[in-house]
Amino acid sequence: MTMINLNNVTCGLVGLATFTLVLFYIKYAWKKRIMPPGPLPVPILGNVLQLYSKGLIPYVLKMAEKYGPVYTLYFGSRPTVIVTGYQTVKEVLVDLGDTFLDRGTIPVFERFYDKRGLPLSNGESWKQLRQFSLITLKDFGMGRKTLEEPMQEEAHHLVEYFRNTKGQPVNPSTIFSCASSNIISSILVGKRYDYADEKWMKILQDMRDSFELISSPWGQLYDAIPHILKYLPGPHRRIFPLLLNLKEIVKDSVSSHQETLDPTCPRDYIDCFLIRMEQETLDPKTCFEKTNLISTVFDMFLGGAETTSVTINFGVLNLIKYPDVQEKLHEEIDHVIGHAREPKVEDRNQMPYMNAVIHEIQRISDAIPMGCIRSTTRDVNLHGYRIPKGTDVLPVLTTVLRDSSQFETPEVFNIKHFLDENGKFKKNNGFMPFAAGKRACIAESLVRMELFIFFTTLLQKFTLKSSEDPKELNIAPTERGIENIPPTHEVIFIPRQ
Template sequence: MAQKGKQCRGSSVAAPVNGRDMIDINSVMVGLVGFVTFMLVLSYGKYAWRRKKMPPGPVPLPILGNFLQLQSEGLVPSLIKLAEKFGPIYTIYMGSRPTVILTGYQTVKEALVDMGDAFLNRGSLPIFDRIFNYRGLTFINGDSWKQLRQFSLMTLKDFGMGKKSLEEPIQAEAQHLVEHFISLNEQPFDPSTTLTCASSNISSNILMGTRHDYNDKKWMKILEDSCQAFHIVSSIWGQFYDMFPKIMPYLPGPHRKIFSLLKPLEDVVKESIRTHQETLDPACPRDFMDCFLIRMKQEEKNFETSFDMANLKSTIFDMFLGGAESTSVTVNFGFLILIKYPELQDKLHEEIDQVIGQIRQPSVEDRNKMPYMNALLHEIQRYSDVFPMGIVRSTTRDVPFHGYCIPKGTDVLPVLTTVLRDPSQFESPGDFNIKHFLDESGKFKKNNGFLPFSAGKRSCVAESLVRLQLFIFFTVILQKFTMKSIMDPKDLDISPTESGLENLPPVHKFIFISRV
């Protein structure tokens, strides 16, 4: 028999906890709580110190950041309203991500031009980061970006950008538009997808050497899907995604369609690359893609090269999307404005008839002889304000700016709409006023606040291409047609249907009445 007071072997009865063990557990718990408290205080201290050094702004909530303030009146109006309270430089939190907001011509110019190298990097764009995987001209930084930008500028120039030789494909595409509008027999129709196809054909010709017909149903569906993806990106769902990128991929909603809507266009780019590889002649490059593939071959032994397949695909995809979308939206807004204010068409018809006539194709030399058309195109771009928020930048170093310190790697958003509608630069910024670009004698005048392509080294590489395309498209269409709507111009609403990353025009049916 076991002795009394001793436990049998294998018994499940736990040994009693003595006082010393209890003291040890309590000590561990106290130490753990103390450590967690210390880390929280330290973290808050760093957060408070960082906010103290950075520009002021609304107090963010944990996790949500300033989401509630930014959605109270819509994203762009909210950013403008906060500038009225906090000044031209302030800080908001996109979820947990601090972003410095720059507003007004003077502030944006100082950052992007005067101190351009300090604000040179691309900032965080969660939706596009997922689409492009941090590759391509728009989304990379450092030496890779410098190499790709220099290459892109030189190659686009070789294929006619900024030269008279680029007129011919744009003139040809404008003529295709004229023939398409004539075929409609003055029946009202929504030109949105047709204009996207026309604009995309200019980009596609330079980038991939291809063109698509407006009656190509498969291609038009791809373009419609791409436009729908941009609509979602510019909606509140796209804003949700950019603020909460870690959780939005797992939540239901239209934002989940963005990537599948863009996939068919991405597949077209991939297939074009494959075809170009099979038919490449290094001695005779046909387009931008050929030139990139040749450069890839030249640097295949350089393991740190920026000229690889991922950057090729993303650069082509990005340049194609950006060029086609922004130009077609600008043309669409322009048509709406001309229908809303038919007296503008009368004035333009008169200028076109005097300088060009109704038969000869317009050329780039005509632009300097047509101050009214030149001023109109500038005012259309200013007023339509296609990318009202610009594209986010990031600081390359700690930046002292207006008495604040913006830490290295901080997202910085230059709100371009506040430049294009800065009352210090434009007499009536909220109105469509062609006199913003005309002097008292009716001659074209420049305006420093005209920055629809952004400014500095990160500005749009295809600015001259877009400007030439707008001039030829508008001049050819107005040379041949008078545009009308199915409703009274006074009742025509030309306000954007979405205003986030992009301002999107409302859908209306137009009538193209032949002048010939």
């Protein structure tokens, strides 16, 4: 009798599994009629096994070769339309920008931000938060000459720090993170952190470690099947604890601002947000509330410190690997600025070579290779395929920055991508490190100023070298996922005067 019951249970489970499998593929076949083509997914996991075995970016690029610039991958049970190449990404982000304006599903960041704040908002809430943030950041100097002085001051601190290394090799990664974080911190919370602040430096290192995990295969697995991975052991479980201290600092800063707020004299972004909160306290639909504030400031810290410092780190490594480029930069700096006065943002107009080098550094470093996922605001036809409203769409930025139709040698560091035959700076349509359209990076103008001041000041004062032969220096990313992670190398800062 027991054996008969066991057989019945087994048959029932097999029947349920078969029914679920058939139902999955019927649903998949129905969607496949209108959705872009793509590799066959499996139930629950989707295309995760291929992504994990081959790596996210290599697999995405390989599928683009097979299926073309528009195709579908399944991140778990979640269908995502992948968009590659300059022409198609431009079509999605710019030409049809309003149709692809919503933020798509990003499980790892949804957990970071409690599904709130500027980076994850959509619709009217996103419009209000973005407009408020743009105006407020500009009021506190973003993209304007008023922010030049804090950048020059921070560059001065960098020079003093590296001068005190007395020509000894040093890993500058966390110092660059701190310098970058101080620029955005001056706007958000009106504070600068010292390089000797061990607690803050530990928080920045934890942030870098977290992003390395997010970009690893384990982090990519979590983003694809979070409902499974959150219950399983593995390195991905360290992603979130590593960022808790930064989030607590943001929360404490908001609380401190609330206690000392003077509505007639706002000191920074947080003060301005709190004042707006007070003004709209009786509006039940307002997006100006504390959780949105914390998540927005948290995101700006992550972007301002991490992404910019990644670009600076890759930039320094490229300048060491190509000493002839560094030599030409020294010549241009000496000619335009000299050794005595501090570099100014207005010098950029007279320094086409420096401008081209920074653009090429941003292109080749490719800090956020996968870009940020979008979602369709309505049904849309793209390249002959019907994409339903609410479908996740991923414009892959690395395929724009390395598009051979826009760049002569896309895989090679080449200053000529941004210089014409007369040595003048030239724009390139494929330059999209900040994405494009209405949802492009809100801090683009700040980052551009920051990179110019930091690189120009460092090269005015130092020659950058490594104990390794430049030709043997491996500067390939150690991880390529949501972020490109630069390799760890010690740098020698040799004073020029």
